[in-house]
Amino acid sequence: MNVITCEGLKKNQRKVRALSDLSFTIKENTITGLIGRNGAGKTTLLKILAGFWRESSGEVKVFNQHPFNNLYVSANTIYVDDQMSFPASLTLTEILQEAEVFYENWNGKLAKRLFDYFSFHPEQQHENLSKGKKSTFNMIVGLASRCALTIYDEPTTGMDAAVRKDFYRALLRDYLEYPRTIIISSHHLDEVEDLLEDVLLLQDGSKCLHLPIDELKDYAVGLTGRTEMVRQWIANKEVFHTNNIGAGTTYAVVKKEGIPLDNARQLGMETTSVTSSDICVYLTDQTKGGIDDVFK
Amino acid sequence: MIHSDGTKPIYVQIAEWLETEILNGHFKVDEKVYSQYKLAEMFTINPATAAKGLNILADEKILYTRRGLGKFVTNEAKEIITDKRKNQKLKGLLDEVALEAEQLHVREEELFSMLKESMEKRKGDAK
Numbered sequence: 419m420n421v422i423t424c425e426g427l428k429k430n431q432r433k434v435r436a437l438s439d440l441s442f443t444i445k446e447n448t449i450t451g452l453i454g455r456n457g458a459g460k461t462t463l464l465k466i467l468a469g470f471w472r473e474s475s476g477e478v479k480v481f482n483q484h485p486f487n488n489l490y491v492s493a494n495t496i497y498v499d500d501q502m503s504f505p506a507s508l509t510l511t512e513i514l515q516e517a518e519v520f521y522e523n524w525n526g527k528l529a530k531r532l533f534d535y536f537s538f539h540p541e542q543q544h545e546n547l548s549k550g551k552k553s554t555f556n557m558i559v560g561l562a563s564r565c566a567l568t569i570y571d572e573p574t575t576g577m578d579a580a581v582r583k584d585f586y587r588a589l590l591r592d593y594l595e596y597p598r599t600i601i602i603s604s605h606h607l608d609e610v611e612d613l614l615e616d617v618l619l620l621q622d623g624s625k626c627l628h629l630p631i632d633e634l635k636d637y638a639v640g641l642t643g644r645t646e647m648v649r650q651w652i653a654n655k656e657v658f659h660t661n662n663i664g665a666g667t668t669y670a671v672v673k674k675e676g677i678p679l680d681n682a683r684q685l686g687m688e689t690t691s692v693t694s695s696d697i698c699v700y701l702t703d704q705t706k707g708g709i710d711d712v713f714k
Numbered sequence: 715m716i717h718s719d720g721t722k723p724i725y726v727q728i729a730e731w732l733e734t735e736i737l738n739g740h741f742k743v744d745e746k747v748y749s750q751y752k753l754a755e756m757f758t759i760n761p762a763t764a765a766k767g768l769n770i771l772a773d774e775k776i777l778y779t780r781r782g783l784g785k786f787v788t789n790e791a792k793e794i795i796t797d798k799r800k801n802q803k804l805k806g807l808l809d810e811v812a813l814e815a816e817q818l819h820v821r822e823e824e825l826f827s828m829l830k831e832s833m834e835k836r837k838g839d840a841k
Binding site for chain 1: 722723724725751754755757758759760761762763766
C-alpha cells in the first residue's frame, strides 16, 4: 500500500518555483532518505506532506487524503525539525505529558527512558536548550509519537557524533519493533544510508532519482587511467563527473549499467566503487566547474 | 565487520558474513540462521537490505526457506560456499597477485617462495 502519492506536484513561493512537476509514491512501512543540495526543495516537500503548506498545483495524497488542513493526516503524522515550537510555559516533562494526549500511539516508557539516557533536566525549558539538545529532545518526541508517518527534516542539526549514532540506532530499533513509514532528509547520506530502504534524490524541485539504496550504490563506477584512454573510452557513455589528477591521469565516474568493466581493467584502467553520497553530489552538481575555478 | 565505505554493497557483506559463520560451524546443517530483523538489529541496517543478503544465499542453495519459520542451512551449504570462494574470491586474489608481480617484475620462483613463506607463517601463528 502507498502511504504517499504525488502527481505533478508544484509549489511556487512568490515568483520562485520551489517544486516543479514532482511525481512519486512511497510505500507503507519503509524508511526513505530524502536527499538533495541546499534549496533543492526538500523542506518544501516535507511541509506539504505534513499538511503545513498548501501545494500550488498537482495532486498530493497522504493516507489517501489531501494533507493540507486535514485532521486525520495531522493526527497520524509528525514533522520533526530543529524549529519545532512548544509552549514556552511548559517544562520538558510537561511537554512529554501533553504530547501523550495528542498522539494515540505515544510510547511514554520509551520517551522517559530516552529522556533519562540523554540526561535531560525535567524542569528545563525547551527554548533554553542548546542547539544539539533541542534536536535531541525533538527526536525523542518524534520516536515516542510512533506516528504512522514520521518525517524527520534534518533531525541531527547540532547533535554531536555520539548522539547522532545513538539516534540512528534508536530510530532503527524502534522501527523494527513498531514498523511505520519514515522519511528522513539529510545532508549526510553516508551516515544514514545503512538505515534506508529507498532514496529520493531531488534536484531543483524535481525528482532526480528514486530507487532502492542498494541500487544507488551500484549505480556508477569510477575509472582512473591515462587521460587519452579514459576520454576515448567514456565518449559514448553516460558520464557524471570527470577530474584530472596530476599530469596525464583522469578520474571519471560513469553509469555502471552495461559497462564492460573487465574490458576497462584489461586496458589498464583502475575501477573503483563510488559512494552513494558522491553519486548524489555528481548527479546534482550545478556549480560551474569546481570551487577552484572561483579562485582563478 | 560491516563497512559502509562503499567498496561492497551491505547486502553482499551480510551474505559473506553468514557464509563465514556457516564455514566456521556456527550454523549447522538444518539449523535456522538469523532473521532479517535480527540481522538488521545486529548491524544497524535496514531489514530490507538484510533480506536481500539472505535471498542471495537462498538463490545459491546455501539456505532454504521454511514458510513462516525462516531460513535454514542446506546439506550442501559448506560445499557450495567453499567451491564458490575458491573459484571466485581466491582466483580473483590470485589474478591481482599475478598483475602486481608482473608490474614489479617478480619471477615465478620468487613468487612461489613468497607464497610458501606466507603459508608457513600462518601455520606458525595458528600453533
